[in-house]
Amino acid sequence: xxxxxIVGLVIMLLVGIVSxxxxxxxxxxxxxxxxxxxxxxxxxxxxxxxxxxxxxGLGRFKEQFDQYLKQFAAKEKxxxxxxxxxNLEVPSDANxxxxxxxxxxxxxxxxxxxxxxxxIFEKGGYLPDLSGEPFVGKxxxxxxxxxxxNDKVVGVPMESFSWSYLYNKEMFDKYGLKVPTTxxxxxxxxxTLKSNGETPFMLAYKEASFPGWLTQLSFExxxxxxSPDWWDxxxxxxxxxxxxKDKGMFDIIDLVNGNGxxxxxxxxxxxxxxxFANGEAAMLIxxxxxxxxxxxxxxxxxxxxxxxxxxxxxxxxxxxxxVSTTLSVYPExxxxxxxxxxxxxxxxxxxxxxxxDQLKFNKVAKDQQIETFPWTEQGNQYVESGHSYLDQSIPQxxxxxxxxxxQSYFAGQISQDELVAEIDKAWKKSVxxxx
Amino acid sequence: xxxxxxxxxxxxxxxxxxxxxVFYVIFLLIPxxxxxxxxxxxxxxxxRSYHFVGFSNYVEAFTEDSRFIYSLFYTLKYVLAIVILQNxxxxxxxxxxxxxxxxxxxxxxLFFMPNMFSVYISTLMWTFIFSTAFPQLAEKTLLHxxxxxxxxxxxxxxxxxxxxxxxxGAGYLMVIYIAALQGVPRDLQEAATIDGATPFRKxxxxxxxxxxxxxxxxxxxxxxxxxxxxxxxxxxxxGGPGYSTEVIAFxxxxxxxxRDMRYGYATAKAxxxxxxxxxxxxTQVAVLKKKEVEA
Numbered sequence: 153x154x155x156x157x158i159v160g161l162v163i164m165l166l167v168g169i170v171s172x173x174x175x176x177x178x179x180x181x182x183x184x185x186x187x188x189x190x191x192x193x194x195x196x197x198x199x200x201x202x203x204x205x206x207x208x209g210l211g212r213f214k215e216q217f218d219q220y221l222k223q224f225a226a227k228e229k230x231x232x233x234x235x236x237x238x239n240l241e242v243p244s245d246a247n248x249x250x251x252x253x254x255x256x257x258x259x260x261x262x263x264x265x266x267x268x269x270x271x272i273f274e275k276g277g278y279l280p281d282l283s284g285e286p287f288v289g290k291x292x293x294x295x296x297x298x299x300x301x302n303d304k305v306v307g308v309p310m311e312s313f314s315w316s317y318l319y320n321k322e323m324f325d326k327y328g329l330k331v332p333t334t335x336x337x338x339x340x341x342x343x344t345l346k347s348n349g350e351t352p353f354m355l356a357y358k359e360a361s362f363p364g365w366l367t368q369l370s371f372e373x374x375x376x377x378x379s380p381d382w383w384d385x386x387x388x389x390x391x392x393x394x395x396x397k398d399k400g401m402f403d404i405i406d407l408v409n410g411n412g413x414x415x416x417x418x419x420x421x422x423x424x425x426x427x428f429a430n431g432e433a434a435m436l437i438x439x440x441x442x443x444x445x446x447x448x449x450x451x452x453x454x455x456x457x458x459x460x461x462x463x464x465x466x467x468x469x470x471x472x473x474x475v476s477t478t479l480s481v482y483p484e485x486x487x488x489x490x491x492x493x494x495x496x497x498x499x500x501x502x503x504x505x506x507x508x509d510q511l512k513f514n515k516v517a518k519d520q521q522i523e524t525f526p527w528t529e530q531g532n533q534y535v536e537s538g539h540s541y542l543d544q545s546i547p548q549x550x551x552x553x554x555x556x557x558x559q560s561y562f563a564g565q566i567s568q569d570e571l572v573a574e575i576d577k578a579w580k581k582s583v584x585x586x587x
Numbered sequence: 588x589x590x591x592x593x594x595x596x597x598x599x600x601x602x603x604x605x606x607x608x609v610f611y612v613i614f615l616l617i618p619x620x621x622x623x624x625x626x627x628x629x630x631x632x633x634x635r636s637y638h639f640v641g642f643s644n645y646v647e648a649f650t651e652d653s654r655f656i657y658s659l660f661y662t663l664k665y666v667l668a669i670v671i672l673q674n675x676x677x678x679x680x681x682x683x684x685x686x687x688x689x690x691x692x693x694x695x696x697l698f699f700m701p702n703m704f705s706v707y708i709s710t711l712m713w714t715f716i717f718s719t720a721f722p723q724l725a726e727k728t729l730l731h732x733x734x735x736x737x738x739x740x741x742x743x744x745x746x747x748x749x750x751x752x753x754x755x756g757a758g759y760l761m762v763i764y765i766a767a768l769q770g771v772p773r774d775l776q777e778a779a780t781i782d783g784a785t786p787f788r789k790x791x792x793x794x795x796x797x798x799x800x801x802x803x804x805x806x807x808x809x810x811x812x813x814x815x816x817x818x819x820x821x822x823x824x825x826g827g828p829g830y831s832t833e834v835i836a837f838x839x840x841x842x843x844x845x846r847d848m849r850y851g852y853a854t855a856k857a858x859x860x861x862x863x864x865x866x867x868x869x870t871q872v873a874v875l876k877k878k879e880v881e882a
Contacts, residue, residue, distance in 0.1 A: 276634045417739035418718030549846040560829025585847050
């Protein structure tokens with residue numbers, strides 16, 4: 153009798169465990185229910201919609217998004233009579249979104265990097281065609297190109313940067329230096345700094361992305377001016393980095409690597425930013441996305457943005473114009489109509505300027521009025537004077553190889569030719585895999 | 588009741604094993620089998636459709652992926668060094684700690700302590716030591732040999748990875764060895780002393796054979812654990828400079844998450860790692876088991 157009781161209890165426990173495991177699986181279907189309620193498609197007006205949003209890496213802006221979503225809910229209620237509630241997630245790990253997309257449990261609205269993830273998301277059928285939406289007409293032309301994949305506008309660009317290298321304005325002023333426009337001028341700047349006992353470049357090469365950015369900026373500038381068709385040819389397997397090597401891609405790389413801070417392979421990002429903020433070197437090859445961290449390390453820091461020269465043609469000295477955060481709506485979302493309303497509301501004529509201002513994002517629409525930082529202003533000047541090129545999609549394996557091989561090259565483990573061969577190989581493989 | 592137990596022993600056995608079994612099946616067995624399945628596909632972790640590609644992932648790993656082959660040999664080198672170093676040092680610490688009656692508890696705690704920290708966090712701490720503390724020590728004291736590119740060259744990075752791994756793992760092995768040392772019968776030792784054996788001979792001919800079961804376990808633990816090393820490399824060098832310190836687990840991680848998201852291919856590599864560990868550990872346990880003796 154007692155034994156049967158024990159067996160019974162164990163079975164109950166097991167049932168409990170199994171049903172608890174199953175519990176999670178029910179959630180999507182319940183959200184699917186109220187989804188179908190809101191998916192009236194014309195015949196009867198939907199009354200309620202619960203939007204799910206996954207904005208990867210935007211945790212620091214949660215408050216601003218909360219506020220804007222509330223404004224949106226009020227507007228939607230007033231104009232269309234829909235009660236909008238929302239569920240905002242701001243994970244730091246980008247793999248979460250990919251898992252949710254693959255498992256069919258996609259959020260209604262999500263953020264992604266148009267140049268990195270855009271092509272593969274588009275291929276997987278996870279991006280909508282928003283070309284006909286009202287917000288498209290408001291976008292600045294160059295920015296619109298970055299979020300256009302296969303002739304479809306796939307999302308609302310939000311965070312954009314023009315970037316190349318950052319410099320210490322105070323130090324430049326102290327020695328009467330001007331932002332160099334050619335490689336020779338840059339060499340001059342380096343010499344002046346060195347003769348005054350300053351280190352020209354902050355190198356934080358423990359993370360491969362830092363040396364990778366240097367290589368990326370260098371080859372992209374060379375390509376932008378001297379062989380614009382290189383990207384297409386490269387993605388067809390007909391071009392090579394060796395062409396760019398012959399066009400002097402390594403000149404600036406060697407100049408930076410040869411005049412940097414000591415022991416860079418042991419200096420991580422945070423460490424390097426703090427040292428740069430405290431005046432240990434005059435320049436740092438990275439983008440303005442680190443402006444916050446630098447100012448946190450030294451609130452009085454005077455941050456400047458310059459374009460890295462690659463040769464003696466001042467027209468080749470350009471900044472990279474990138475869109476790092478784009479918001480889009482899941483094409484099969486049951487709340488697609490409401491979600492698309494929200495995307496349009498992001499560039500609302502009345503409210504978007506204030507929103508972008510709070511987020512400290514650069515303007516993406518022609519009519520936005522945003523107070524900008526001095527370094528953003530410098531970036532905009534480069535863009536407006538034609539000294540910029542659009543961020544292009546580098547296949548992810550190639551991107552990783554660029555970082556890793558640039559690190560090896562700095563460490564003296566490989567030659568220029570080996571770097572070129574290794575990146576070519578990774579690029580080729582990537583293209584082959586993506587087919 | 589007694590009869591019931593006797594006729595159907597499997598019911599009560601099942602009742603006790605079932606909870607663990609359910610977890611094992613749901614969280615370990617099914618995902619593992621799923622992994623075996625996906626290793627034969629070209630799934631990229633994102634698309635809903637994928638193709639069955641047979642053994643081509645496995646073939647590619649050995650024929651085209653020079654980086655994977657490199658990481659394989661690099662890991663083997665690391666495993667060999669760690670199994671020897673960690674066991675020798677763990678056993679050495681155990682003997683030392685055991686020989687000091689008064690401060691035994693203190694040193695046991697001190698040496699075991701590194702094992703209680705999170706691997707990732709303590710490795711970040713080591714990064715600071717290598718990049719800042721050591722160079723400064725070298726500058727301000729006479730310890731000039733500390734001025735090395737600890738993480739900056741591939742050969743020194745290997746030494747650094749070994750150093751951190753041994754620092755973390757040796758204390759754990761020490762505890763196992765202490766337990767084993769305490770199990771060595773005193774009368775054997777005393778008999779040998781009376782026969783005039785030196786401490787070294789006593790250790791070699793009495794202690795070592797008697798603690799063979801502990802050596803089997805410790806060798807198994809280090810072998811198994813060091814093949815799967817990930818956090819130390821991830822936090823210390825990130826596989827760099829270049830690919831030079833990339834171990835298998837890190838290579839798999841990069842393949843799946845940092846490169847072209849080739850989940851199917853990365854899973855195939857994980858299966859290869861699994862098979863390697865399986866074969867080597869089974870062989871190791873079988874060989875060392877034969878060397879165990881009874882008192």
